């Protein structure tokens with residue numbers, strides 16, 4: 036007889052990861068399954084604005100409003116415990132001469148209803164704080180509790196902690212069906228790697244949460260992929276912002292923002308475009324829209340200084356709110372669906388809510404030995420000089436810079452490969468450390484990264500993969516001019 040789990044979580048995006056983290060506080064057997072080759076490797080969590088929104092924007096009374104505000108509060112605590120890079124930048128919603136000025140007062144009222152700290156400042160004061168803002172700025176709503184986070188590390192740390200506390204993670208494991216075993220009453224989770232038996236299933240499958248709902252007979256819920264495209268601006272550019280800058284919002288999005296990243300570059304985006312099927316390609320039209328929108332807030336030659344682009348897909352549901360509910364057709368299944376923005380900011384509160392719902396299905400007894408902390412390898416780029424010197428004295432490989440553009444050392448790469456939950460491919464290292472994503476596009480660092488990965492995994496460099504869920508390895512040029 037195969038093992039029986041108490042809870043299986045489907046999807047290791049930010050929702051599944053944080054749910055897994057809190058579940059492992061209890062004396063239960065948990066499994067997190069993810070179809071891609073990495074935590075948050077397959078969905079919205081790896082490509083977004085990375086803002087821990089204050090909660091000023093969602094309509095009062097909605098789940099989004101409630102969970103965003105609580106999520107923001109919890110993230111401020113969790114980033115300390117889980118060692119996640121987070122900058123409490125605050126945010127400003129900026130009105131210009133062309134905008135409807137009343138929107139700022141309406142948003143302030145909304146923020147107050149949601150219990151979010153917010154105040155209005157003049158255009159002059161806004162430009163003192165952010166000198167690159169347009170001269171047309173008339174006033175701004177400030178929300179000091181907003182911040183930016185490293186979204187990948189925000190998902191990795193809770194999973195790593197969950198594993199440390201006894202949970203199990205299976206990557207490259209795609210759920211294909213869920214059925215009830217009539218004899219035992221247990222749920223069968225069918226995957227490409229066999230059937231797993233469990234008492235409870237949590238559907239946190241992002242863009243595909245509606246497909247999982249359909250597997251248990253609920254086909255009324257529909258998700259539309261809503262694409263958002265971004266440009267990253269060269270850090271040599273004569274442009275700096277230290278606050279998240281929003282325009283006044285539109286009915287379907289918070290508008291095109293100008294904001295700092297955790298790597299301290301400037302990023303602009305996203306637009307909002309509903310698609311028929313998932314497609315994360317960037318488009319000329321989309322990026323032009325992004326540039327036009329950003330110029331309205333911060334006039335700048337983005338065309339000249341942009342050096343990278345990417346797109347993410349919001350899993351937008353047809354209810355207009357997050358849909359977090361017990362299945363109506365299959366007892367034991369909980370849906371966490373339609374988690375579009377502000378899903379990242381809300382994640383800790385979503386996790387709390389879901390764990391309470393699990394407690395309605397099975398007994399949850401706390402583990403006396405639960406340890407809620409995680410420690411990433413040192414982030415050398417952001418350490419003060421004295422600490423860098425101390426670390427490199429103890430570990431020589433922390434002094435060897437492999438990625439010059441992003442200033443990443445061999446030691447950091449080695450530790451990310453060795454630390455739980457490890458990495459399987461070059462893309463996973465890129466998502467954690469930014470390597471290959473700088474000016475050189477990987478021409479300088481890629482061969483060295485492949486060599487390190489091969490050495491640590493005990494494989495040949497030509498077997499190192501860009502992405503472990505794709506068949507193809509890199510082409511490797513070997514001595515003598517062969518291409519393998």
Ligand SMILES: Cc1cc2nc3c(=O)[nH]c(=O)nc-3n(C[C@H](O)[C@H](O)[C@H](O)COP(=O)(O)OP(=O)(O)OC[C@H]3O[C@@H](n4cnc5c(N)ncnc54)[C@H](O)[C@@H]3O)c2cc1C
Pocket residue numbers: 045046047048049050051052068069070071074075076077078079080081082083084085086087088208209210211239240241242243244261262263264305346347348349350374375376377378379380381
């Ligand atoms: C352009 C854009 C900007 C955004 N900006 C912000 C922001 O600034 N702040 C904010 O709070 N939110 C923001 N969001 C929203 C936020 O990114 C999402 O709400 C959040 O990442 C959703 O997380 P999730 O875990 O629910 O889904 P996902 O991250 O999509 O994770 C779902 C996971 O399930 C896996 N999966 C799917 N099907 C299966 C299956 N059958 N078997 C196994 N695994 C499966 C997928 O591979 C995926 O890894 C933004 C989103 C986008 C796209």
